[in-house]
Amino acid sequence: MEQEYKITSKNLDFYYGSVKALQSISLNFQLHQATALIGPSGCGKSTFLRCLNRMNDLIPGIRVEGEICMDGENIYKPSVDVVRLRSRIGMVFQKPNPFPKTIFENVAYGLKVNGVKDKNLIAERVEKSLRSGALWDEVKDRLHDSALSLSGGQQQRLCIARALAVEPEVLLMDEPCSALDPIATQKIEELIHELKDKYTIIIVTHNMQQAARVSDVTAFFYMGKLIEAGETDTMFTRPRLKTTEDYITGRFG
Amino acid sequence: MKSYAVESTGNNYIRLRKKLTQSFCFMLFRISALINGLALAVIVYFILANGWKAINWTFLTQPPMDSMTKGGIFPCIIGTLFLCIGAMVVAFPIGVFSGIYINEYAKPGRILRIIRLGISNLAGVPSVVFGLFGLAFFVIYLKMGVSILAGALTLGAMSLPVIIGSTEEALKAVPDTYREASLGLGATKLQTIFRVVVPAAMPGILTGGILGISRAAGETAPIMFTAAVFSSPKLPESVFDEIMALPYHIYVLATAGTEIETTRPLQYGTALVLIAMVLGMNLTAIILRSRLRKKMRQI
Numbered sequence: 284m285e286q287e288y289k290i291t292s293k294n295l296d297f298y299y300g301s302v303k304a305l306q307s308i309s310l311n312f313q314l315h316q317a318t319a320l321i322g323p324s325g326c327g328k329s330t331f332l333r334c335l336n337r338m339n340d341l342i343p344g345i346r347v348e349g350e351i352c353m354d355g356e357n358i359y360k361p362s363v364d365v366v367r368l369r370s371r372i373g374m375v376f377q378k379p380n381p382f383p384k385t386i387f388e389n390v391a392y393g394l395k396v397n398g399v400k401d402k403n404l405i406a407e408r409v410e411k412s413l414r415s416g417a418l419w420d421e422v423k424d425r426l427h428d429s430a431l432s433l434s435g436g437q438q439q440r441l442c443i444a445r446a447l448a449v450e451p452e453v454l455l456m457d458e459p460c461s462a463l464d465p466i467a468t469q470k471i472e473e474l475i476h477e478l479k480d481k482y483t484i485i486i487v488t489h490n491m492q493q494a495a496r497v498s499d500v501t502a503f504f505y506m507g508k509l510i511e512a513g514e515t516d517t518m519f520t521r522p523r524l525k526t527t528e529d530y531i532t533g534r535f536g
Numbered sequence: 537m538k539s540y541a542v543e544s545t546g547n548n549y550i551r552l553r554k555k556l557t558q559s560f561c562f563m564l565f566r567i568s569a570l571i572n573g574l575a576l577a578v579i580v581y582f583i584l585a586n587g588w589k590a591i592n593w594t595f596l597t598q599p600p601m602d603s604m605t606k607g608g609i610f611p612c613i614i615g616t617l618f619l620c621i622g623a624m625v626v627a628f629p630i631g632v633f634s635g636i637y638i639n640e641y642a643k644p645g646r647i648l649r650i651i652r653l654g655i656s657n658l659a660g661v662p663s664v665v666f667g668l669f670g671l672a673f674f675v676i677y678l679k680m681g682v683s684i685l686a687g688a689l690t691l692g693a694m695s696l697p698v699i700i701g702s703t704e705e706a707l708k709a710v711p712d713t714y715r716e717a718s719l720g721l722g723a724t725k726l727q728t729i730f731r732v733v734v735p736a737a738m739p740g741i742l743t744g745g746i747l748g749i750s751r752a753a754g755e756t757a758p759i760m761f762t763a764a765v766f767s768s769p770k771l772p773e774s775v776f777d778e779i780m781a782l783p784y785h786i787y788v789l790a791t792a793g794t795e796i797e798t799t800r801p802l803q804y805g806t807a808l809v810l811i812a813m814v815l816g817m818n819l820t821a822i823i824l825r826s827r828l829r830k831k832m833r834q835i
Contacts (some may be wrong), residue, residue: 446721
């Protein structure tokens with residue numbers, strides 16, 4: 284099978300000070316597929332996710348060894364423009380975190396900071412992004428209300444729309460549904476299915492069913508190591524390793 | 537069954553004791569808090585009772601007359617107002633920028649420790665030392681003379697720690713998720729700070745700024761060598777003019793001259809005006825903060 288990798292991680296080690304949080308992670312992400320990162324709390328999956336857009340750079344005292352390449356280029360090379368990199372890799376966080384601005388301003392923000400000035404273009408892209416975020420119909424008459432007036436699920440879809448507005452190539456999602464009720468969760472999952480056609484999606488989740496439902500590939504992390512990765516169907520039915528099976532079937536974690 | 541008996545008899549006694557301790561401590565806290573409010577109330581009442589008779593139109597709009605035994609305090613009101621505005625203009629940007637640097641940019645380490653040490657020591661410097669510093673540095677060394685400018689700079693320097701402190705607090709209160717969201721969208725750190733973090737922190741920053749200035753407004757020592765004069769025949773025309781100011785005027789009336797007893801009502805009147813200005817500023821700060829917060833929630 285011909286495989287096209289969008290992001291490849293090779294022997295990635297990650298340290299918080301002297302604590303080694305990730306050990307030699309090698310994992311590839313295919314273009315236009317959704318990959319789920321699963322594992323118990325503290326296993327390093329979120330840390331790994333945040334290595335992919337260098338969000339960990341914000342934490343003092345961290346160190347990264349090994350490499351992560353996007354389209355073949357190491358994103359930890361000194362010459363890489365981190366700001367530009369982050370506009371190519373969108374991120375959705377655990378808790379919905381809209382800015383205390385209007386709905387419109389939230390989505391337009393990414394365009395404005397990236398230098399888009401044309402008002403018509405901004406309005407067009409805001410609408411398009413809100414449609415892609417499956418939120419347009421609910422908010423089209425109240426675009427200038429505060430984003431904080433939306434429900435939690437709507438806020439999270441707004442955050443997705445906000446990330447999509449800058450037209451990233453990759454979308455990172457860090458437990459995007461953990462703060463949402465089941466109905467809002469279902470909407471986000473449907474959305475992930477649609478977005479897969481255009482974006483490469485990497486999602487951290489604590490919810491096994493969610494991983495099984497939304498992802499093509501699943502990677503299981505445990506104690507800072509990548510234990511097993513493979514097609515989601517195979518991983519959930521015939522995992523190669525006992526640890527994986529124990530975790531997936533809920534025997535620990 | 538034995539343990540049950542012990543538990544039930546012990547329980548009543550312990551429960552009573554717990555309850556009493558609770559009530560006692562609660563009462564203690566409440567009294568402490570009340571003393572605060574009471575102190576303010578007593579001061580305001582005292583000044584109000586003694587000063588309100590002195591307040592009239594002439595008092596508020598005329599300069600002092602007959603060697604300060606009659607007339608008003610208009611030049612002092614103007615002087616204090618100018619000093620406040622001047623101090624604000626000087627200290628607010630510097631204080632806010634310093635707060636941004638410390639909270640958003642500075643990496644933990646020796647430099648940050650030194651800066652913090654400097655700021656907390658600046659906060660502890662007695663106001664008269666600020667006055668002497670202002671005299672030596674602004675008035676004499678920089679040749680500003682006794683002037684609004686020198687006074688405003690001195691007061692500004694004095695209110696810096698308060699402004700920096702409240703800016704820092706306000707920035708700390710902005711959730712990191714805002715910063716991450718902004719950076720995640722490809723914003724630079726500067727864009728993140730000025731478009732997301734500072735706007736979200738603005739209510740707190742403004743309040744701190746006004747409180748800092750209003751604190752400085754009532755100070756006598758920093759301005760007595762740098763800006764204020766005993767008496768000035770005219771209103772100031774430029775920032776290099778010396779001025780009269782409310783706190784210094786009270787000091788002059790209450791300590792200098794031969795008419796201390798005669799001018800007692802004027803002293804209270806001046807104090808009342810000063811207190812009204814300071815409390816007014818604080819009130820403005822509180823209203824501004826709640827307005828801004830509300831606005832942020834609704835937009």
